[in-house]
Amino acid sequence: KAGVTQTPRYLIKTRGQQVTLSCSPISGHRSVSWYQQTPGQGLQFLFEYFSETQRNKGNFPGRFSGRQFSNSRSEMNVSTLELGDSALYLCASSLRVVDRIIQETQYFGPGTRLLVL
């Protein structure tokens, strides 16, 4: 089956602008998580959505936001871009469980590489 897809793959923006990134999970997966990867900070969790609700949030400023649609597709938005927001943004999808049922791993998309000038 098709994997996680992310669009766009590459993006160049200037400081102060805003950006919206899109993620389509694997068919049937209802949980979507977002991560930021930079050389200095490594891989950091941004937030997770399940059934259109944000379930978990990482330690990022309010400029970072997201949402999930009824078809499980997700978007993340970064407003008032800063140079430090330049990073690879990865989306991951998985089957979320409520009770302690064996959980499938998170499957990552190819990422969106954002460069802020």
Add this chain to the structure above:
Amino acid sequence: ELKVEQNPLFLSMQEGKNYTIYCNYSTTSDRLYWYRQDPGKSLESLFVLLSNGAVKQEGRLMASLDTKARLSTLHITAAVHDLSATYFCAVDPLPTYGGATNKLIFGTGTLLAVQP
């Protein structure tokens, strides 16, 4: 604060040799994942370890989990050049309500370079 530490950060090894990457974490968890990342690429899932004593093997890689010691290892047997990549471990901290959080905390990564 949950910390996930990997060592070594960089590993240069010759083909045919064996080595182990270590992943220590600082909180209670029984869910640990190993991923591989090639340069400029995304993360590829290698192993999911879901209980104490879990051991999984795929080809030349074997991963294990000791939840009491809060330690996971990724053992490489008879390395080949194709294994050159960055390897990450990631922990899903146990939430108070049970289940999984899907909030993975990643280690710093181990850059593996296998020399012919």
